[in-house]
Amino acid sequence: MTTGDEAPVDAPALRRKVFGRRTGHKLRARQADILETGLDRLAVPLPPAGTVLDPKTLFARPVGEVWFEIGFGGGEHLAAQAEANPEVGLIGAEPFVNGMASLLRHVEERHLDNVRVLADDARLLLAALPEASLARAFLLFPDPWPKSRHHKRRFVQQETLDLLARALKPGGEFRVASDIMGYIEWTLAQVGLHHAFEWLAEGPADWRARTADWPPTRYEAKAIAAGRQPAYLRFRRLP
Numbered sequence: 001m002t003t004g005d006e007a008p009v010d011a012p013a014l015r016r017k018v019f020g021r022r023t024g025h026k027l028r029a030r031q032a033d034i035l036e037t038g039l040d041r042l043a044v045p046l047p048p049a050g051t052v053l054d055p056k057t058l059f060a061r062p063v064g065e066v067w068f069e070i071g072f073g074g075g076e077h078l079a080a081q082a083e084a085n086p087e088v089g090l091i092g093a094e095p096f097v098n099g100m101a102s103l104l105r106h107v108e109e110r111h112l113d114n115v116r117v118l119a120d121d122a123r124l125l126l127a128a129l130p131e132a133s134l135a136r137a138f139l140l141f142p143d144p145w146p147k148s149r150h151h152k153r154r155f156v157q158q159e160t161l162d163l164l165a166r167a168l169k170p171g172g173e174f175r176v177a178s179d180i181m182g183y184i185e186w187t188l189a190q191v192g193l194h195h196a197f198e199w200l201a202e203g204p205a206d207w208r209a210r211t212a213d214w215p216p217t218r219y220e221a222k223a224i225a226a227g228r229q230p231a232y233l234r235f236r237r238l239p
């Protein structure tokens with residue numbers, strides 16, 4: 001599972017509060033059961049500090065590449081990607097318990113055997129991954145933290161871009177969606193400051209609509225129902 005390669009980031013130092021709620025409505029007995037048995041089977045063990053975790057070894061059968069979703073919410077996108085891409089291993093991080101229960105229900109109902117989960121801060125896993133071990137990362141409708149004094153809580157920061165740049169393969173893709181234009185502008189500015197990514201947009205049509213291989217999420221549906229137009233950003237990890 002682990003190798004002696006030093007991860008350049010001290011994962012335990014990143015273990016700080018995940019902002020936002022961890023639990024919502026009380027789980028029904030069947031949901032609680034799916035959560036418990038699913039986590040027993042599918043939870044990713046974080047390696048000890050200073051060691052790295054090869055994500056391909058997490059799957060029961062060989063996978064061609066590994067994709068990572070940060071804050072998957074109800075897990076609709078992750079489950080749809082896992083179903084559409086059986087040759088890919090999908091890992092999702094989500095500390096919100098009800099979201100985790102929802103994804104694990106999708107995994108059970110659709111008999112998905114290419115999903116692993118972390119019920120914790122995505123940065124802990126990013127810090128423990130070997131260099132160039134992910135082919136894609138997804139950050140869909142992240143918590144917007146609209147007040148200026150809370151911008152430092154946004155997931156997109158130079159530090160997390162460093163973690164993503166390290167974990168993504170050259171040519172790999174980082175996808176971000178949001179219905180909050182302030183967050184889209186923030187993301188473009190932060191990525192623009194970073195050396196490792198290029199924005200894959202040639203015109204407005206490239207960010208106003210999802211590509212065909214980009215399933216919807218619950219937050220996207222809520223945003224559209226409320227009259228907000230999401231933007232969809234694709235960045236390539238430069239060589």
Ligand SMILES: C[S@@+](CC[C@H](N)C(=O)[O-])C[C@H]1O[C@@H](n2cnc3c(N)ncnc32)[C@H](O)[C@@H]1O
Pocket residue numbers: 018019020021070071072073074093094095096099120121122123139140141142143155217218219220
């Ligand atoms: C607004 S919701 C969007 C959920 C889902 N992506 C969607 O589009 O429906 C943002 C989610 O990110 C999760 N989250 C926030 N910070 C996180 C972190 N550091 N690591 C993993 N998940 C995180 C929250 O628990 C929350 O469920």
